[in-house]
Amino acid sequence: xxxxxxxxxxxxxxxxxxxxxxxxxxxxxxxxxxxxxxxxxxxxxxxxxxxxxxxxxxxxxxxxxxxxxxxxxxxxxxxxxxxxxxxxxxxxxxxxxxxxxxxxxxxxxxxxxxxxxxxxxxxxxxxxxxxxxxxxxxxxxxxxxxxxxxxxxxxxxxxxxxxxxxxxxxxxxxxxxxxxxxxxxxxxxxxxxxxxxxxxxxxxxxxxxxxxxxxxxxxxxxxxxxxxxxxxxxxxxxxxxxxxxxxxxxxxxxxxxxxxxxxxxxxxxxxxxxxxxxxxxxxxxxxxxxxxxxxxxxxxxxxxxxxxxxxxxxxxxxxxxxxxxxxxxxxxxxxxxxxxxxxxxxxxxxxxxxxxxxxxxxxxxxxxxxxxxxxxxxxxxxxxxxxxxxxxxxxxxxxxxxxxxxxxx
Numbered sequence: 397x398x399x400x401x402x403x404x405x406x407x408x409x410x411x412x413x414x415x416x417x418x419x420x421x422x423x424x425x426x427x428x429x430x431x432x433x434x435x436x437x438x439x440x441x442x443x444x445x446x447x448x449x450x451x452x453x454x455x456x457x458x459x460x461x462x463x464x465x466x467x468x469x470x471x472x473x474x475x476x477x478x479x480x481x482x483x484x485x486x487x488x489x490x491x492x493x494x495x496x497x498x499x500x501x502x503x504x505x506x507x508x509x510x511x512x513x514x515x516x517x518x519x520x521x522x523x524x525x526x527x528x529x530x531x532x533x534x535x536x537x538x539x540x541x542x543x544x545x546x547x548x549x550x551x552x553x554x555x556x557x558x559x560x561x562x563x564x565x566x567x568x569x570x571x572x573x574x575x576x577x578x579x580x581x582x583x584x585x586x587x588x589x590x591x592x593x594x595x596x597x598x599x600x601x602x603x604x605x606x607x608x609x610x611x612x613x614x615x616x617x618x619x620x621x622x623x624x625x626x627x628x629x630x631x632x633x634x635x636x637x638x639x640x641x642x643x644x645x646x647x648x649x650x651x652x653x654x655x656x657x658x659x660x661x662x663x664x665x666x667x668x669x670x671x672x673x674x675x676x677x678x679x680x681x682x683x684x685x686x687x688x689x690x691x692x693x694x695x696x697x698x699x700x701x702x703x704x705x706x707x708x709x710x711x712x713x714x715x716x717x718x719x720x721x722x723x724x725x726x727x728x729x730x731x732x733x734x735x736x737x738x739x740x741x742x743x744x745x746x747x748x749x750x751x752x753x754x755x756x757x758x759x760x761x762x763x764x765x766x767x768x769x770x771x772x773x774x775x776x777x778x779x780x781x782x783x784x785x786x787x788x789x790x791x792x793x794x795x796x797x798x799x800x801x802x803x804x805x
Contacts, residue, residue, distance in 0.1 A: 423508060436494075440490065448482060448485060538694070545571075615627050699737045703732075752768050765785050766803060
């Protein structure tokens with residue numbers, strides 16, 4: 397459970413870092429300046445210390461020469477000369493100056509951190525009504541995907557979620573299949589494919605063929621040509637009517653047994669082929685369950701983190717109007733999210749900021765710009781007069797008719 401929590405925390409922090417976007421650029425630039433200053437300080441200090449060590453070693457060498465009776469050495473004068481040289485080098489002054497410059501850069505970096513990062517993210521939170529049952533299902537689903545079935549059992553019991561038992565069993569079965577594939581064992585996968593063959597055929601999936609290809613190549617690499625041919629006759633022949641081209645390719649690869657890496661069929665031993673098929677298998681499994689291939693909880697957290705900077709700024713602006721902030725049903729500013737979070741085609745009117753729908757569909761103006769119908773009604777005074785497009789100089793004649801066309805998303 398601790399490992400799962402730490403991995404999820406790492407994911408959250410990683411997404412939090414990505415979510416700050418341009419604001420983190422200032423922090424990174426500041427950190428780079430501090431790092432450069434630190435390296436420069438270290439370089440200068442090392443240079444000074446090397447000079448000091450060199451002078452001391454020379455003085456020691458001169459003082460040791462007093463063992464030679466032919467040489468007269470005045471140790472006092474040597475120490476006096478060393479003291480003079482060290483005073484000229486000034487190691488303490490140089491070190492203090494270098495450290496002072498580094499401290500100034502560090503203090504500036506701390507101020508930038510304080511200005512940019514707001515640790516109190518609770519300001520962006522508003523009380524909301526949650527369906528506890530759905531939230532519990534999402535959490536159970538997450539830990540099923542993470543293969544933390546002990547935690548799942550605990551949640552099912554403590555949260556009284558008997559519906560989660562079936563989800564747990566299904567994900568555990570798939571987890572065992574994927575673990576077996578990591579060991580180059582496709583038997584559990586074949587069992588699953590056999591059980592779901594009707595649904596796979598309906599979705600025009602070629603998972604069965606791909607599993608046979610993996611096994612065929614393994615036999616060809618680790619066995620004999622005769623074994624590979626025998627396997628093809630037994631297992632690939634029933635698929636010939638639908639996948640003749642692929643099977644012919646596999647038959648051609650037999651001629652290159654033992655040297656597939658130098659053959660036209662080198663893609664058959666792509667080191668990532670097992671991982672890719674495991675991913676496809678899991679994607680098909682999620683499709684049959686009516687679930688997203690991506691972890692829903694991770695997607696929600698990633699989207700929330702990406703929108704967090706905008707929400708924090710809005711909360712800061714609305715701090716003087718807490719009642720209005722809490723009662724607000726729609727945000728006055730858009731939350732820009734990446735394409736990976738766009739699951740449905742929607743249209744938000746650039747004038748009214750309302751989302752298009754059956755009662756207020758998006759309409760294409762003659763100039764090519766799109767507004768929601770209610771905005772056009774307001775601009776045209778209920779279709780009684782001409783109006784100018786809010787985004788270009790083109791006028792649209794009053795009334796909708798053939799001049800404004802409805803768009804479907």
